[in-house]
Amino acid sequence: MTDRWGITVPFEGIPLADQRSLFEALPDLGYTDAWSAEANGTDAFTPLALASVWAPQLRLGTAIVPAYTRGPATLAMSAATLAAAAPGRFTLGVGTSSNVIVERWNSIPFTEPYKKVRDTVRFLREALTGQKIKADYDTFSVKGFTLGAVPQQQPPILVAALRQGMLRLAGREADGAIVNWLSSEDVRTVAPIVREFGAEKEVVARIFAIPDTDPDTAREIGRWAISAYLNVPVYRAFHEWLGREELGPMWKAWEDGDRKGALAAIPDSVIDELIVHGPAEYCRERIEAYVEAGVSTPVIAPIGPPGLDPADVIRALAPRR
Template sequence: MTTRWGITIPLDGVPLSEQRALIESLPDLGYTDAWSAEANGTDAFTPLALASVWAPSLRLGTAIVPVYTRGPATLAMCAATLAAAAPGRFSLGVGTSSNVIVERWNSIPFEEPFKRTRDTVRFLRAALTGAKVKADYDTFSVQGFTLGAVPEQAPPLFVAALRPGMLRLAGREGDGAIINWLSSEDVRTVAPIVREFGEDKEIVARIFALPDTDAETARGIGRWAISAYLNVPVYRAFHEWLGRDELTPMWKAWDEGDRKGAVAAIPDSVVDDLIIHGPAEYCRERIRAYAEAGVTTPVLAPLPRPGQDPAAVVRALAPKD
């Protein structure tokens, strides 16, 4: 059973400048970790920098920073700065992100994602020690970069992973994997691949949750979230690999341009598998099931419900009241 319990920050529905009291309360509620994400909201590093001061006992992590949207040297500098601000408490999670974020939103070619991630991890391993890096990687070259502010402790490196190739990369060259959009039973398929390279490899799972929400409302919100994510090619391929054939009607409708039909085609059973909802105690039991299946650090990612108080959500999902 895990002794770690994380949450995604910042919380939706509250301006970042007003989240201090909420983040300060996390350790007293039993949270050990705060992890950030980066898509189209806040950047990954600023909320963690604030949390490093507001709640200095929390471990902090990025889940994830895309390997395409910052240059290798800039990414090393961002990681080193936060590692210096929170010595021994910061972990860097990197990954490919998706063609939507990389190509459509940032106008960067989404090419050779496996190699780009591998090359970035190898570069960061060297750069974060302060070594001078002069190397031609398969997907980029770095000619003579030396990090000018080397942290006392280099942060652990985690790789966002879905299918076997990236899961093995996370285990072989990373300190562990970051996984998401899967059920607790799916963890039993994923975790052993990472741990082929050591039983001590950490597995961080982002788990989507709607506590204290009636089933109809939760499933409605969940369907929209699932349709937005699991039609993205990398996530679709992941669930095809997992054998989630129940999503075939959704994929078919989406391919035909029928967005409403795609949402409607998602079965209740899939929403219930992938998104935790219901009374708070039941949600906590579901979170513990991920830990029992092999997750080292569950990181809750609350899905916003109109009118719901973010502080109440934090309390509901906490391991203790």
């Protein structure tokens, strides 16, 4: 059993301002971590700022902040501010995000993603100590930035990683990796690559979960989620590397513009591998399997059917007592 048990915040279906009681309940239910995401909903930092006050026992993390969508200095300031608000309890997760979010939604070229994340980590390592930065990196230059509010404790930095290059970067230059959209067995492939650079390297896994929902409904929700994510080039390349040949028909149909065909081509077996669903006790066992395979911190990402009460979900997925 892991010492850590996280959940993705904020919760869907309730205005952010009305979520205080949900955040406050998390520590008593056994949750140790709250991790935010950033795509097309809330930004990554604001929910954690609220969590720092509403549930001061929790460790807070971003999973993830895109390296492209904030300037280096702005990213350093955002990270430093949250590290100051939650001393010793904040972990900064950065990553490439995807071409969809970076290029299509933010009109920023999605070029040299490996170098961009590497340069961002190197910059942050220095900037968060208060050093004056005057440097030319491969993907950006910083001319004389000095962080004006240096946190007392430097936050750990994790890198969102899928394939070998980024996994090694996460182990070599960061404090570990954040992984996503993989099965518990896939963890046995990715975690050892990160830990080539130290057994202490953290591996955080976002685990999609649909508790206490009948299999047909859960698989339908999972089918839509898989088609939305795993046709994005970075995720397709990840699963091709993992050898998930069963998704070949989905990719072919998607390329042909056949969205309905792509949905229908996703095997139930793949949904069952990548998304935890079923009775709550079974879901907990599935999450614990990720830990047994090498995950340091499981972070549950509920994707239940519309109308499901988030309070019921967080209770159902809380760790065994």
